[in-house]
Amino acid sequence: MSSRGLWADVRLRAAWARQDWAAILREYRRAAGLSQRDLEPLVGLPQPHISAIESGRRRITSAELMARITEGLQVPDELTGIPARPALDEWSPAAELRDRIAHGHRTGRVDLRTADWIGRVLAEHRRAEDEVGGRALWPVVRSQLDSVTQLLPAAAGPQPTG
Known part of the structure; x- marks a missing residue:
C-alpha cells in the first residue's frame, strides 16, 4: 500500500488528529x-529513539523533528493544513531579471526596477511562509530583505511606477 493510502487508516488519522x-x-x-528499524530511514531517527517515543519515555517537542516525521511519513497536505506547494516556476524570475540580479551581485549595484522586483518577490515569499507556518525560515527571508535594503541606496534609474 502506498504511503498516501496508509493515511486512509482510521486509527492513524485519529492519532494524527490528537497529535x-x-x-x-x-x-x-x-x-x-513495518518494524521500528524499517521506520528509521523514513523519519531519520535510530530505532532506540523510535522505541523511546512509542513507549512514552521520550516526547517529541521539536518543530524540526515534527516536520521531519511529517515529511518522512508523507502526511497528506489536507491533514497538515499546509496548502499544496506552488510549482517552483511560479517563483522564478524572468530571464531578464535573473541577469539583472546577477549583475547586481557582481557589481553591488542594481537599478530601481530590479530592486523593486526583488522587494516584491521577497514580500510574496514572506506571505507564503506566513501561510504555511515557516517561522524557521524567517532568518533566511530577513537576510534576503537586508541584502535588498543594502542595495537600494546605490540603485540607479527612474522610480518604478505602479
Missing part, C-alpha cells in the same frame, strides 16, 4: 507492516 506522536509512529508502522 499523539507515539501513536502516529505505532499506527503508521502497523498500517504499513
Whole structure:
C-alpha cells in the first residue's frame, strides 16, 4: 500500500488528529507492516529513539523533528493544513531579471526596477511562509530583505511606477 493510502487508516488519522506522536509512529508502522528499524530511514531517527517515543519515555517537542516525521511519513497536505506547494516556476524570475540580479551581485549595484522586483518577490515569499507556518525560515527571508535594503541606496534609474 502506498504511503498516501496508509493515511486512509482510521486509527492513524485519529492519532494524527490528537497529535499523539507515539501513536502516529505505532499506527503508521502497523498500517504499513513495518518494524521500528524499517521506520528509521523514513523519519531519520535510530530505532532506540523510535522505541523511546512509542513507549512514552521520550516526547517529541521539536518543530524540526515534527516536520521531519511529517515529511518522512508523507502526511497528506489536507491533514497538515499546509496548502499544496506552488510549482517552483511560479517563483522564478524572468530571464531578464535573473541577469539583472546577477549583475547586481557582481557589481553591488542594481537599478530601481530590479530592486523593486526583488522587494516584491521577497514580500510574496514572506506571505507564503506566513501561510504555511515557516517561522524557521524567517532568518533566511530577513537576510534576503537586508541584502535588498543594502542595495537600494546605490540603485540607479527612474522610480518604478505602479
